[in-house]
Amino acid sequence: MSILFTDCRLLLRSEGVYSVMDGFLGVEGAYIDYIGKDRPKKGYSTEKRMGGALLMPGLVNAHGHAAMTLLRGVGSELPLQDWLFGKIIPIEDRMIADDIRWGTLYAVMEMLACGTTCFADMYSFTLEETEAIEDCGIKANICSLPLICGDPTLEAHECDRILKAAEYHRAIDARGEGRILSDFCVHSEYLSTEKTLGPYLEIARELGARIQIHISETEKEQLECIERHGCTPMEYFERSGALDNPVCAAHGVWLTDSDIEIAREKGVTVAHCPSSNMKLASGFAPVKKMLDMGVNVALGTDGCASNNNLNMFEEMHLAALIHKGDGREPSAVSPAAVLDMATINGAKAMGRPDCGRLEVGARADIVALNMNALHMRPALDIPALLCYSAQGSDVLMTMADGRILYKNGEFLTIDEEKVTAEFERCCGRLLG
Ligand SMILES: [Zn+2]
Incomplete structure (x- = not known):
């Protein structure tokens, strides 16, 4: 299958600089070839x-x-710890594999409709749910069995998530011609224990796996970690050896200068989640400082209970704005930096070096955006338009690996009616 796009503008990136060219783009199989x-x-x-x-x-x-x-x-309008432990975890404890399947497929529709071609996901997955995502054609880094443990007496040999970690990883990794990758996951410092963390990381090290971790999301997390271990969460994970693997640290709101230096030195990506940080009143992540110091910063929505949507254009908008307001510096985070965060930097964090840019030889992960929308004229500075004006609803088409998955409001690989009905059924059971 080969496709030639004509009568279009192309957002290109060369040495960190974005430009726009009127032209042609050819796709052969899963790759851009012209x-x-x-x-x-x-x-x-x-x-x-x-x-x-x-x-x-x-x-x-x-x-x-x-x-x-x-x-x-x-659980809106609650601080993170009350929101998580009081509202979210009690419902999550009732979730079964069926809920994860339909909740995720519903999320995939929402993401495709807003131009997301690849997502990192921190939830528990079995092979069955993974196959459901694989069939959609979207790319995903899935945590098969996240290490979530609040019981300090639990021994590693009693922990199912450790015993099955390698087996699940091997079963899931590189499925769907590599669209599905398996990541390891440590939920956070506060939901891990010394007894389980070491043995879990040992397996991750043997497999060379990427690890997703929530790090320094709230001030409370930061201060309690210092009280418990005499060090910050970033230092704690460095000492434990977690950062010797490729790590994507979600949030990083309360990172200190020396934490940022560790992230840079260890090649840790920080996934900035501005909506979630604002909604849970966690604070402003030091994004400008991280960029200035050379940390790879990516962008994420976090989950729908703390956002409440999966629209990456909204995250781009906030990432471009809030650091200007917070630091009273209009050049704090540029549109080019935000575009990098939302594309190439995220792809790098997820072990996908051939994704995240339009280039011959790169994967054909492409979004077509409506430039005729009222708010998109005049198109003087397109990177700025994408951050300050564009809406998720401007997406006309979403393609991953050369396959069109969404076009003009229709999902080509997902039965929207069925997924919506099953999603409603799961919501009713869980929340009713
Ligand atoms: Zn999260």
Whole structure:
């Protein structure tokens, strides 16, 4: 299958600088094989006239809990610890595999409709639910069995999540021609114990697995970790050896300067989640400082109970704005930096070096954006338009690995009616 996009504008990136070119983009199989101002000599099996739409890289949601769509709106206006332990975990304890499946598929629809082609997910998955995501054609880094443990007496040999970690990882990793990758996951310092963390990390090290961790999301987490261990969460995970693997640290709101230095030195990605941090009143992550110090910063929505949607354009908007207001510095985080966070930086964190940009030889993860919307004229500065004006609803088409998954309001790989009905059924059982 090959497709040539014509009558379109292309958002290109060269040495960190974004530019826009009117031209043609060719896709052969899963890859982009042509970008140019002139029509390619090669013939393509399908040609699509895009009506002046902007083709841009698919968005990468670097932190979330997809099936939390089921909990959208639960526990608003509460601080994180009361929200998590008082409202969220009691419902999550009642969740069964069926809920995860339909909650996640519903989330995938929401993400595709807003231009996300790849997402990192921190929830428990069995092989069955993984296959359901695989069939949608979206890319996902899935945590098969996150280490979540609040019982300091539990020994590693009693912990199912440790005993099955390697087996699940091998069963899930690289499914769907590599669209599905398996990550290890330590929920957080406050939901891990010394007895279980070491043995879990040992397995991750043997497998060379990426690890997703919530790090320094709230001041309370930061201070209690210092009280418990005499060090910050970032230092705690460095000492435990977790940072010797590729780590994506969600939030990083309360990172100290020396934590940021550790992140830079260890190549830790920080997944910035501005909506969630604002909604749970966690604070402003030091994003400008992290960027200045050379940390790879990505962007995520977090789960739907703390956001309450999976629209990456909204995260881009907030990431571009809040640090200007907080630091009273209009150049704090530039549109180019935000675009990097939402695409190439997230792809890097998720072990996908050939994703996150429009380039010959890169994966064909492409979003077409409506440039005829009222709020998109005049198109003087397109990176700025994408951060300050564009809406998720401007997405006309979402393609991953050369396959169109969403087009003009329709899902081509998902039965929207069935997923919505099953999602409603799960919501009713869990929340009713
Ligand atoms: Zn989270």
